[in-house]
Amino acid sequence: MTYEELLTEIARANEQVVVMTAENRALVRNLPLILGKRFIDTGITEQTLVGAAAGLALRGRIPVVHALASFLTMRAFEFVRTDAGIPNLPIKLSGFIPGFLSDANGPTHQAIEDVALMRGIPNMTVFAPADEDDLVKMLPHIWQSPSPAYTRINTRKTDYIHADFEPGKAEVISEGEDITILTYGLLFEQALIATEILRAEGLSVGLVNMRSLKPVDEQAILKASKSNLLVTLEDHFLTGGLYTIVAEVLLKNQQTATVLPIALNERWFRPALLPAVLAYEGFTGKQIAEKILGYQTQHKQPTILSSQFAE
Template sequence: MTYEELLTETALNNEQVIVMTAENRALVRNLPAVLGKRFIDTGITEQTMIGASAGLALRGRIPVVHALAAFLTMRAYEFVRTDLGIANLPVKLSGFIPGLLSDANGPTHQAIEDISIMRGIPNVTVFAPADEDDLVKMLPQIWQSPNPAYTRINTRKTGYEHEPFELGKAEVVAVGSDVTILTYGLLFEQALIAMEILINEGLSVGLVNMRSLKPVDEAIILQVAAGSNLIVTLEDHFLTGGLYTIVAEVLLQYQTTAKVLPISLNQKWFRPALLPDVLQHEGLTGKQIAERILGYQTNHFQPSILTQEFSE
């Protein structure tokens, strides 16, 4: 099932669902003909769209609103904070082309601080599916929640079959004692590749899909910290405020510590290009991720705990 198919089915089964867009119909091209007056395009007016969605939510509707992630989270930030977050209204924000998915667009279109700013708003929940299968498994619960929600929309197909979704819970793909990769969204694909490379190098490797970032699965983070020699946080987002920060907050809250290697965009915008070239340029292909982890292992752990291949 695609995102549009899920939204169509949901809207047809629930007349309270309103679909809105700020002239960004890429995900919902067929909805106007199906929903009629329950499809609203406000034009390139993200702030107006959020204000209108708040009014509709106050009247019992469930607006699912669409815009490019950069403009939805930054241009309309104050409206999301004041009209939706403080009021705790069940408006569902669908952020299109977040993070590296904006590939060929310039810095103005790159939403690589969206996790940080959205999770800082009271009552707003934050989600980042790994692919389209993950997305359609997550959205029913997100849309049924009484809280405002921001979802990084990812409609890429990876062929991975995800577990059923539960709000606030991560998906444990594999458990490992040497290194565990915590990731979300687009880079889940590359994490799968990196995991296979590292396993072939003799490491015990874990992988966790941190699909729910607020609320976050604190128990999984603590389990990984206790059971794995190294945590790797992998994300297409600025270092500040993203998954690395979330992990640090959890560890500090529970007065524990761990070795953590963050792999992210370290306060720089990525160079516009097609996605495969962006991944290569930023060092975020599965092979490059694995190489970075192997290098960290070699430089930060005693040879006695490394395989013979590493110590050579």
């Protein structure tokens, strides 16, 4: 099932669902004819889009809002915070082309601080599916929630079949004594490749899909931190994303760990087609495995929450 098919099914079953967009119809091209007045395009006006969604939510509707992730989370940030987060309205934000998925776009269109922004908003929940299978398993739960939600939309098709979704729970793919990789979204695909390369080197490797970033699965993080090396992997700035989440969880629980973050450290990525972006920025499965092996070779002694290798 695709994103559009899922949304169509849910909207047909529940007349309170209203589909909205800021002239970004890539995910919902066929819905205007199907939903009629329940499809609203405000044009390139993200603030108006969120404000209108709040008005509809106050009248019992469930707005599913679409825009480019960079503009939805930054241009409309105050509206999301004030009109959706503070009053705790069930506005569902679908952020299109987040992170490396904006591949050929420059810095203005690169949403690589969106997780940090959205998880700081009161009542806002934040989710990042690994691929299309993960996405369609997650969204029914997200859309049924009474809370506002931001989802990093990822419609890439992979061969991986994910476990059923529960908000606030990570998907533990495997456990490892030597290394555990925590990741989310697009890079889950590359983490799978890195995991196999590392296992071929004789290492015990765990992998966790952190599909729910707020609420987050603290127990999964704490368990993973028992590995000799914990790796956080994300197409996001180092600050405010998964690395920061892990640091917060460890500090809250008075735990320490040796952590290698692989992220973007206060810089944007070079625009290109996705395979070239991953290779140039060092985020292919092979390059990730090489970074982890290089870190192990260089650091014989534990280094607590080191950010030396952040990209």
